[in-house]
Amino acid sequence: MKLKHTIRAQRRAQASRRGVALIYAIFGAMMAAGMVSVMFATAGTASKREALVQDRTRARYLAEGAAEVARKELSAAIANWETPPTGGEVTVHNVTVPYTVEVVGPTRNLADPSGIQTLVDTYEITAIAEVDGRQARVHRVITTESTPVFQFAVFYTDDLEILPGPSMTLGGRVHSNGDMYLGCGGTLTMDTNYVRAVGNMYRQRKNDGSNAGGTVSVRKWVADPYNILEPREFVAMNSHAQMAALGISSESGYDSHFTEGYDYDGDGSLGGDDDWLPFAIGALDMWGVPDGYGGGTGHTVLTGQHDLLESSAPGIGSIAMFEEQESGGDYAWSAATGEYEYVGPGAGTHGKGYFHANAGLSIIVSEDGTDFEAFGPGGAETDSSGTTYKQLLINSGAISMGGVPDMRQSDSSNVDTRVLEVDLDLLGAAGLYPDNGLLYTAHYGMGEGTDAKGTLLKNGAELADRLTLACEGSIYVQGDYNATNKKGASVIGDSVNLLSNSWDGSKTAGSLPSASETTFNCAFITGNYVTEPGRYNGGLENLPRFHENWSGVPCNITGSFVNTWDSAYATGDWRGGGDRYSAPQRNWAYDTSFNSVANLPPFTPMVVNSRQVVTW
Numbered sequence: 360m361k362l363k364h365t366i367r368a369q370r371r372a373q374a375s376r377r378g379v380a381l382i383y384a385i386f387g388a389m390m391a392a393g394m395v396s397v398m399f400a401t402a403g404t405a406s407k408r409e410a411l412v413q414d415r416t417r418a419r420y421l422a423e424g425a426a427e428v429a430r431k432e433l434s435a436a437i438a439n440w441e442t443p444p445t446g447g448e449v450t451v452h453n454v455t456v457p458y459t460v461e462v463v464g465p466t467r468n469l470a471d472p473s474g475i476q477t478l479v480d481t482y483e484i485t486a487i488a489e490v491d492g493r494q495a496r497v498h499r500v501i502t503t504e505s506t507p508v509f510q511f512a513v514f515y516t517d518d519l520e521i522l523p524g525p526s527m528t529l530g531g532r533v534h535s536n537g538d539m540y541l542g543c544g545g546t547l548t549m550d551t552n553y554v555r556a557v558g559n560m561y562r563q564r565k566n567d568g569s570n571a572g573g574t575v576s577v578r579k580w581v582a583d584p585y586n587i588l589e590p591r592e593f594v595a596m597n598s599h600a601q602m603a604a605l606g607i608s609s610e611s612g613y614d615s616h617f618t619e620g621y622d623y624d625g626d627g628s629l630g631g632d633d634d635w636l637p638f639a640i641g642a643l644d645m646w647g648v649p650d651g652y653g654g655g656t657g658h659t660v661l662t663g664q665h666d667l668l669e670s671s672a673p674g675i676g677s678i679a680m681f682e683e684q685e686s687g688g689d690y691a692w693s694a695a696t697g698e699y700e701y702v703g704p705g706a707g708t709h710g711k712g713y714f715h716a717n718a719g720l721s722i723i724v725s726e727d728g729t730d731f732e733a734f735g736p737g738g739a740e741t742d743s744s745g746t747t748y749k750q751l752l753i754n755s756g757a758i759s760m761g762g763v764p765d766m767r768q769s770d771s772s773n774v775d776t777r778v779l780e781v782d783l784d785l786l787g788a789a790g791l792y793p794d795n796g797l798l799y800t801a802h803y804g805m806g807e808g809t810d811a812k813g814t815l816l817k818n819g820a821e822l823a824d825r826l827t828l829a830c831e832g833s834i835y836v837q838g839d840y841n842a843t844n845k846k847g848a849s850v851i852g853d854s855v856n857l858l859s860n861s862w863d864g865s866k867t868a869g870s871l872p873s874a875s876e877t878t879f880n881c882a883f884i885t886g887n888y889v890t891e892p893g894r895y896n897g898g899l900e901n902l903p904r905f906h907e908n909w910s911g912v913p914c915n916i917t918g919s920f921v922n923t924w925d926s927a928y929a930t931g932d933w934r935g936g937g938d939r940y941s942a943p944q945r946n947w948a949y950d951t952s953f954n955s956v957a958n959l960p961p962f963t964p965m966v967v968n969s970r971q972v973v974t975w
Contacts, residue, residue: 418495421488423974425449425456426499429484430969431671433460437503438671438967440713443482458486463500472583474954475532478505478965481972500972505965507956508672509849509882509919512551512949513899514966516672516923517889519556520565520898521547523945527900530584531919531949534966536669539662540564541596542571548593549577552584554646554660557667560638562598562612566895570599570611579649580657585951592649596660607635614638615662639664670968675886675924677964678851679712680723680801680831697726698803711738714829714851715801717962719793720748724779724812726804728760731779736794748791755789757782763815763835764866765856766938767904767931768808774868777802778815778835787823796824796961801831811928813852822846827961833929834885837862841880847953849882849918849960854929856904857914866906871938874907874914880950882919882960886926897933900945904929909943916947 428449436443446459460482467479484499508514512531513521519535521527526545533539533551538558541547554560554577563570575596581589595601597613607623610616615638623633635641639662646659661667676682681690681699688710693700699709715721716738723732733748734740741747752758759782762775769775779800786792802812813833821843827850828834834852838860841848859874866872883903890896902920935942952958 414490414493415495418488418490418493419497421451421454421456421490422486422495422497424451425458425486425488426484426497426974429458429460429486430499430501430971431669433482433484433501434503434671434967434969437480437505438965439673439677449486454488454490456486456488458484460484473585475506475510476956479503480505497974499974501969502972504968504970506968507953507959507963508884508921508923508966509950509953509959509963511921511966512919514670514672514919514921514923516670518558518565519922520890520896521900522564522571522898523547523900524942525945527945527947529947529949531951534670538565540571541575542598543573543575546574546576549575549659550584550591550593551578552580552582552657552659555667556662557669558663559615560596560660560662561616562596562614564895565890566892568892572598572600574598574601577646577659579646580659581648581652582655582657585954589654590649590652594645613641615664668968668970670966672921672923672966673713673964675853675927677713678829678831678853680715680803681709682712683708684710712831714797714962715799717795718797718799718829719795720791720797721799721801722752722758722779722781724760724800724802726802728777728802731758751789751791755785755791757785757789757791761815761864763813763856763858763864763906764868765809765833765906765931766866766868767906767934768811768833768929769868769931770808773809774866776809776833777812778833779813780815780817781828782817783819783822783826785818792823792826796826798826798828799830800828805832805928807928807930811853811930813854813929816840816850822848825961827851827963829962831928836879836881839878842878845880845917845952847958847960848880849884849963851884853886853926854904855883855885855902856906857916859907859909859912859914862907866938869938871908871941874905874909874912874943876913876915878915878917880917882921882950882953882963884921884923884964886924886929887922888925888930888932895933900942901933901935905940905943908941910941912943913946914943916945917950919949919953920947 433443444460448455448457463481463483469479470476480503482501486497488495511534513533515535518537520540522542524544528548530550532553535556539556539560541562576593577596579592583589599609599612602609602612607621617638620629620637621635624631629636642660643658648656687705688707689704690699690709691702691707719736721734733752735748759780761778761780763778764774765776800814805812811833814830815835817837820839822841825847830852833854834850835856837858859877861875887896
């Protein structure tokens with residue numbers, strides 16, 4: 360009995376232990392299951408949290424992108440004389456992001472020590488983006504800075520190439536919204552406190568990538584480079600060969616390619632006197648203020664590596680006779696007449712281009728060149744006496760139809776480009792100078808080559824008043840222009856061509872008439888084309904086009920050189936020699952009188968730059 364009891368007791372104990380073990384197993388399983396559940400729940404929460412963060416981050420980026428688009432659209436609107444937008448929307452990756460623009464504070468008029476003036480306005484941009492119910496709101500306060508474009512010696516909205524053969528000196532602000540390519544057969548002297556490229560700056564050629572030669576000498580920054588009392592210290596922007604002569608290897612010289620610096624003494628740092636800092640850093644010091652200068656601080660040479668922003672300028676549509684309107688215009692094309700006809704407010708498809716709409720006198724030539732229309736202020740057909748402007752022009756003898764032999768635009772069968780000839784002496788004598796200083800001309804039936812058409816200005820040595828000519832086509836300026844009793848003057852066209860005092864229009868294919876010294880006191884806005892591999896556009900040195908043998912002959916230009924569009928009609932390639940032209944002795948300078956707004960040509964366009972003040 361005792362044995363049986365003992366066995367039963369052992370079995371009960373084993374059973375009890377098995378039961379406890381089962382309980383522990385079940386409890387363990389429950390715990391494990393609970394932990395797994397918690398893990399899954401935690402993972403799910405983490406995943407949701409991550410998705411939430413991603414949605415919010417994406418929304419934030421979209422809102423910031425919309426604010427940046429709004430900044431650019433605001434700058435472009437101001438540059439093109441449009442009413443600044445109060446709002447809009449941007450669609451990115453199928454997400455529509457609305458934004459608003461609000462003026463903050465009054466316009467400020469700032470002037471630097473040289474007198475160059477800038478209008479400053481402040482705006483607040485608000486953009487709201489939503490992604491899967493997650494919203495992000497971005498506020499950005501920016502300032503827009505509007506500066507007359509002719510207060511720049513050189514302004515390009517694309518890449519700027521300055522690669523003259525003979526030595527050349529540039530004074531005044533030099534700006535490119537793209538890259539800048541610098542070189543010279545002799546010495547290119549940049550006597551200014553402003554050399555800016557929103558892209559990069561290179562000591563090489565764009566068309567073939569070869570290293571540019573010569574010396575590029577750039578002035579250290581001073582507050583007023585036009586003041587003869589300011590120090591004049593120049594430092595070379597070395598070429599590849601000049602760096603090699605110092606024992607320093609480089610891709611193309613001391614430029615934006617020079618990103619690593621050069622440890623001359625090999626001590627592991629770039630702090631030695633003979634060491635070379637990377638261009639982005641070194642340029643700030645190399646073309647900063649002269650030693651001991653107490654007139655302020657600044658930097659002459661800046662690039663996109665220094666966070667420069669693009670500056671907006673008017674587009675080519677500003678010189679168009681008519682522009683298509685998104686919301687409907689007052690004019691429509693008539694197949695019957697082959698011209699644009701007025702059809703009533705908002706009832707058409709097109710409106711007048713900016714200069715056409717604002718001209719004090721406009722002359723529009725028929726497609727076949729046998730007739731023209733003329734309009735006064737506000738598009739009026741008659742003056743106060745009831746006489747048509749067309750008849751007044753006919754009576755004055757100030758206009759006629761002619762042609763200019765233009766070998767850059769010619770083909771084998773035709774060399775003449777048809778032009779409207781305007782005699783400025785006769786126009787002034789007849790009292791027909793536009794009251795507001797803006798003369799506009801255009802032709803119907805524009806094309807490329809010799810079908811480009813344009814306007815020839817002659818007898819303009821002394822202007823009756825300040826004058827801007829805007830033309831949809833090519834502009835040819837014959838003889839001394841604004842050389843006596845200089846006034847604010849500009850020409851704005853698809854191309855600008857300069858003809859000397861010796862020009863008589865008798866040039867033929869295969870011939871190259873000789874030029875004589877001629878002076879042009881005038882600012883230019885003109886087109887060109889973009890340099891491509893194997894196709895050079897002629898650079899700044901050939902922005903105004905020539906058609907004579909200018910070898911050794913001075914061409915004197917005082918004004919401003921602006922390229923803000925590609926030529927739409929005067930599309931012939933640049934090429935020197937032959938019966939095209941030979942280059943002049945270039946005596947070109949910025950017109951410092953433009954530093955005063957009162958001396959600017961009528962209807963000078965504005966360049967608009969914007970800066971971010973704060974974002975939250």
